[in-house]
Amino acid sequence: MLELSHITAGYTPRAPVVRDLSLTVADGEALGLLGPSGCGKSTLARVAALLHRPYAGTVVLAGEPVRGFRFRAPRARRTLVGVVFQQPRLAADPRLTLRALIADPARATGRFTELADRADALADAVGLGGDLLRRRPPEVSDGQLQRACLARALLLRPRLLICDEMTAMLDASTTAALVAVVEDYRREHDAALLAVGHDRVLLNRWCDSVREFPTTP
Amino acid sequence: MNDPRRAANTAGHETAAPEPLLSVRELSVRFLMPGGRHVAAVNGVSFDLAAGECLALVGESGCGKSVLAAALLGLLPGNARTRGAAWLGPAGDRLDVLTAGEATLARTVRGRRVGLIPQSPAAHLTPVRTVRAQLEETVRELRGTGRAALRAAAEAAAARAAFPTDHLDRYPHQLSGGLAQRAATALALVADAPLLIADEPTTGLDRDLVDRTVGELRRHADNGHGLLVITHDLAAAERVADRIAVMYAGRIVELTDAAPFFGSPGPRHPYARGLLAALPERDFAPIPGLPPELDALPDGCAFAPRCDRATDRCAVLPDLTGGVACHHAPKAAHA
Numbered sequence A: 001m002l003e004l005s006h007i008t009a010g011y012t013p014r015a016p017v018v019r020d021l022s023l024t025v026a027d028g029e030a031l032g033l034l035g036p037s038g039c040g041k042s043t044l045a046r047v048a049a050l051l052h053r054p055y056a057g058t059v060v061l062a063g064e065p066v067r068g069f070r071f072r073a074p075r076a077r078r079t080l081v082g083v084v085f086q087q088p089r090l091a092a093d094p095r096l097t098l099r100a101l102i103a104d105p106a107r108a109t110g111r112f113t114e115l116a117d118r119a120d121a122l123a124d125a126v127g128l129g130g131d132l133l134r135r136r137p138p139e140v141s142d143g144q145l146q147r148a149c150l151a152r153a154l155l156l157r158p159r160l161l162i163c164d165e166m167t168a169m170l171d172a173s174t175t176a177a178l179v180a181v182v183e184d185y186r187r188e189h190d191a192a193l194l195a196v197g198h199d200r201v202l203l204n205r206w207c208d209s210v211r212e213f214p215t216t217p
Numbered sequence B: 001m002n003d004p005r006r007a008a009n010t011a012g013h014e015t016a017a018p019e020p021l022l023s024v025r026e027l028s029v030r031f032l033m034p035g036g037r038h039v040a041a042v043n044g045v046s047f048d049l050a051a052g053e054c055l056a057l058v059g060e061s062g063c064g065k066s067v068l069a070a071a072l073l074g075l076l077p078g079n080a081r082t083r084g085a086a087w088l089g090p091a092g093d094r095l096d097v098l099t100a101g102e103a104t105l106a107r108t109v110r111g112r113r114v115g116l117i118p119q120s121p122a123a124h125l126t127p128v129r130t131v132r133a134q135l136e137e138t139v140r141e142l143r144g145t146g147r148a149a150l151r152a153a154a155e156a157a158a159a160r161a162a163f164p165t166d167h168l169d170r171y172p173h174q175l176s177g178g179l180a181q182r183a184a185t186a187l188a189l190v191a192d193a194p195l196l197i198a199d200e201p202t203t204g205l206d207r208d209l210v211d212r213t214v215g216e217l218r219r220h221a222d223n224g225h226g227l228l229v230i231t232h233d234l235a236a237a238e239r240v241a242d243r244i245a246v247m248y249a250g251r252i253v254e255l256t257d258a259a260p261f262f263g264s265p266g267p268r269h270p271y272a273r274g275l276l277a278a279l280p281e282r283d284f285a286p287i288p289g290l291p292p293e294l295d296a297l298p299d300g301c302a303f304a305p306r307c308d309r310a311t312d313r314c315a316v317l318p319d320l321t322g323g324v325a326c327h328h329a330p331k332a333a334h335a
């Protein structure tokens, strides 16, 4: 599903935070990538999500090499991947209600009505309902907002899900609940998972295999 | 593992306990929202904290624990209304932070009687000034130390937080996450405040750093500080705390010694049991449902819709008695 080969990436070419890293995630596989905070694993997650262009290396997604990143990535390619970040507040438009937030990726597809039902079903799956769906991000807790962000990431039925420290800010019960939603989705759709995090106990419990992020010298 | 633990000095039977540094009594915080809505963020919370002791306040985001911390520091926004009391200091010289004015809070409380170890140290440090400059300024502000002694006082504060002296001339962005955390801790320790409040000190830190941060926090308690750790991280709470207070929907639902809580016989409140069981090293099973909204709390037990032991009796709000607020909690093992 995802093949990263010899990726070097970062924010200044002379000091990349990811150096010559390769990994693959097969269809239906769950790979955990373990590393300390600030080690570059989030940058790698952004490369895998086509959100950040690497300095060197290749990304192959669903068998096809990736040529464009960010807005240069064709829509059909971008929507193969769903992403959930650590901090839901930085990833959610504060003006949207949670319901609109979950349905947001449908706007550009022209399948809005078709996907409205799916948005409702996903809201239900992540445990959001009623009045909460009419609230905006400032009126809900981090945990509630992260539930909405996960539902949004699953809306277009991605074949690869990237969770970058998805639960780092959450309590044990919300963590277990969100991981269960991801795993139900993966079972149903045979989707792949790249879970990036710093919590070894969590990743070992969640993923088929766990790799240490190689720290740069 | 981090004994000595003290005699039960939970709210309600504090007779034999050492003089508390902090005594919170029936503390409630309400926010008045537009449209006449009320958000009951903290409801009737009582606990004591003694010198040399660490109490961990655990619960999920939105349970009221951060609001409680803000109340203790006099940092609530203008639309907050408080009831109850939060006494700082021993009986002869105590001050209710809830009624103290802003001038008193700024002059004698924040930094001096209560040190805050912030959640995101990066946000707490000034990016354009070195750690030394920030420490010296805080020393001058809080202790009125003269120029000549500033340097030594700042270095002593750094040493107390295990911040390496040879990094003092660095800027915050030149520090690793761990060192930034220690720099912020050094700032909190400058005036040697007897009470320290650590707000989510381990969020986002990797395991090694959690272990180190927790070890350092524990050392401050062992050196005689009273330490209140506010966290959603049960694993960190287990490593640092003498006692645990579990908050749910603005109330303390269980207040107990850490050893029996994490070990045997385990938590007595159904919510606390569910929270502990949800850990990936335990059952990894979530508690079904979501906590209630704080502007629409039920009359009875707020956990009832999610609780597998709920009965008709649970329509009446359970008091916190003997360390647990539940009509159907098992008896305390040591009673």
Ligand code: SF4
Binding pocket: B269, B270, B271, B301, B302, B303, B304, B305, B307, B308, B309, B310, B311, B313, B314, B318, B325, B326, B327, B328, B329
């Ligand atoms: S009082 Fe009743 S509903 Fe509340 S926790 Fe106890 S058994 Fe459950």
